[in-house]
Amino acid sequence: QSALTQPASVSGSPGQSITISCTGTSSDVGGYDYVSWYQQHPGKAPKLMVYDVSIRPSGVSNRFSGSKSGATASLTISGLQAEDEADYYCGSYTSRSTVVFGGGTKLTVL
Amino acid sequence: EVQLVESGGGLVQPGRSLRLSCAATGFTFGDYAMHWVRQAPGKGLEWVSGINWNSGNINYADSVRGRFTISRDNAKNSLYLQMNSLKAEDSAFYYCSRDVGTIARNLEKWGQGTLVTVSS
Numbered sequence A: 001q002s003a004l005t006q007p008a009s010v011s012g013s014p015g016q017s018i019t020i021s022c023t024g025t026s027s028d029v030g031g032y033d034y035v036s037w038y039q040q041h042p043g044k045a046p047k048l049m050v051y052d053v054s055i056r057p058s059g060v061s062n063r064f065s066g067s068k069s070g071a072t073a074s075l076t077i078s079g080l081q082a083e084d085e086a087d088y089y090c091g092s093y094t095s096r097s098t099v100v101f102g103g104g105t106k107l108t109v110l
Numbered sequence B: 001e002v003q004l005v006e007s008g009g010g011l012v013q014p015g016r017s018l019r020l021s022c023a024a025t026g027f028t029f030g031d032y033a034m035h036w037v038r039q040a041p042g043k044g045l046e047w048v049s050g051i052n053w054n055s056g057n058i059n060y061a062d063s064v065r066g067r068f069t070i071s072r073d074n075a076k077n078s079l080y081l082q083m084n085s086l087k088a089e090d091s092a093f094y095y096c097s098r099d100v101g102t103i104a105r106n107l108e109k110w111g112q113g114t115l116v117t118v119s120s
Helices: none
Strands: A009-012 A018-023 A035-040 A047-050 A064-069 A072-077 A086-093 A099-101 A105-109 B003-007 B010-012 B018-025 B034-039 B045-051 B058-060 B068-073 B078-083 B092-099 B107-110 B114-118
Touching: A009 A018, A018 A035, A018 A086, A018 A105, A035 A064, A047 A064, A047 B107, A072 A086, A086 B045, A099 B045, B003 B092, B018 B034, B018 B092, B018 B114, B034 B068, B034 B078, B034 B107, B045 B068, B045 B078, B045 B092, B058 B068
Parallel strands: A009 A105, B010 B114
Antiparallel strands: A018 A072, A035 A047, A035 A086, A064 A072, A086 A099, A086 A105, B003 B018, B018 B078, B034 B045, B034 B092, B045 B058, B068 B078, B092 B107, B092 B114
16 A cells, blocks of 8 residues: 655745645545544654544644545645644545555644 | 553564553543554654454554554453564554544544564
8 A cells, every 4th residue: 555645845934824735546535535634743642633534623723624636635724833833644544444644744834 | 531551662673573552541442443553763654553443343554464463452441463573664663543433544542652673
């Protein structure tokens, strides 16, 4: 199972919006509405930010939103804040009943 | 409060075995699917294995299938990962994770991880 494709890095200034893409295939992202996004700060465990494409777990800021079109999912962070600087990973359920992650995107807040 | 505490990591020689455990508290363990995920230092996340709420559906990444075995004991609120024939490339932090629901699809809660180092 190949990893999902994410940009290695994105950046934005405080207050701006950024979008991170996650591209898969019809066997994962394109075939199921089970895409999730995770935030990971250095030395910390990942944190679920969005699941089932667009659902935010309790306690996650509404500045984080998810969407999907075909085999590409996206995470948008609006009103960028310094604390959003972290690594972000997408994940998807697959046709083999496994989960596959993207390679990760480093978000830099300028 | 949901807590997941992994244990059992350490230094092991190539070809040997190791068993990881994950103790769960703060929720009804038997109501949720569970996962193991690993992350080599400085690298990305790699899903290792998932098990649904009643152990009726178990799946593995290709990289560990046939060598690793996931299991759970709902009476003991515990998740396990038996790792056999370990290789250097299995070295990583291993995280236990609770799913959003009963089927292993989304990883909601995470432990702090336990480090496995495979080296002679």
